[in-house]
Amino acid sequence: QVQLVQSGAEVKKPGASVKVSCKASGYTFTSYGISWVRQAPGQGLEWMGWISAYNGNTNYAQKLQGRVTMTTDTSTSTAYMELRSLRSDDTAVYYCARDDDGYKASLYYYYGMDVWGQGTTVTVSS
Amino acid sequence: DIQMTQSPSSLSASVGDRVTITCRASQGIRNDLGWYQQKPGKAPKRLIYAASSLQSGVPSRFSGSGSGTEFTLTISSLQPEDFATYYCLQHNSYPQTFGQGTKVEIK
Numbered sequence: 001q002v003q004l005v006q007s008g009a010e011v012k013k014p015g016a017s018v019k020v021s022c023k024a025s026g027y028t029f030t031s032y033g034i035s036w037v038r039q040a041p042g043q044g045l046e047w048m049g050w051i052s053a054y055n056g057n058t059n060y061a062q063k064l065q066g067r068v069t070m071t072t073d074t075s076t077s078t079a080y081m082e083l084r085s086l087r088s089d090d091t092a093v094y095y096c097a098r099d100d101d102g103y104k105a106s107l108y109y110y111y112g113m114d115v116w117g118q119g120t121t122v123t124v125s126s
Numbered sequence: 127d128i129q130m131t132q133s134p135s136s137l138s139a140s141v142g143d144r145v146t147i148t149c150r151a152s153q154g155i156r157n158d159l160g161w162y163q164q165k166p167g168k169a170p171k172r173l174i175y176a177a178s179s180l181q182s183g184v185p186s187r188f189s190g191s192g193s194g195t196e197f198t199l200t201i202s203s204l205q206p207e208d209f210a211t212y213y214c215l216q217h218n219s220y221p222q223t224f225g226q227g228t229k230v231e232i233k
Contacts, residue, residue, distance in 0.1 A: 112217040116169040
């Protein structure tokens with residue numbers, strides 16, 4: 001079955017960096033993109049960005065531009081999200097999710113995110 | 127950015143009740159909308175995609191409707207396992223944006 005398994009919880013000091021991994025299984029990794037979403041404690045969901053596992057193209061949320069980098073390693077079917085210059089308001093659960101897209105009768109479709117990882121808690125504290 | 131206004135922010139309902147949650151988009155998004163259920167400490171789970179298509183494995187008491195700027199998630203007969211927070215997500219354009227969430231609580 002399709003599964004995304006994320007790396008474990010992290011505790012970081014302000015100004016540090018964190019890199020979260022998301023290992024995919026049960027499907028052809030390069031056929032789907034990966035989105036990243038975060039959720040601060042007690043808050044709603046925030047889209048962070050997207051990466052194509054096919055060609056590495058990315059699209060990041062404006063507020064994170066310059067601090068976030070998303071990459072993939074197709075040899076291990078793993079996606080990564082690195083966030084730099086961490087602040088206390090980056091404390092959140094970070095999720096990866098597979099993008100549900102493809103072609104039907106030669107027409108491209110995109111249905112948003114279908115399968116999600118279990119989440120990785122990142123705590124930023126001095 | 128497209129703003130998604132979700133209402134209500136919370137509601138109390140009883141088992142067996144019909145529940146309706148609404149999302150309004152600040153501009154037309156065709157049917158590029160999904161609905162997600164999130165339980166405490168768990169990742170979101172997709173219920174509906176393309177505004178009205180039921181995700182495989184999701185009970186038929188969940189349904190979605192709408193197009194353009196107005197969308198609705200309906201639970202026809204609320205079950206104990208449905209108490210959770212629900213979010214809409216527009217994926218018509220970047221950045222993708224979520225509604226603020228609706229917490230469904232036991233009355």
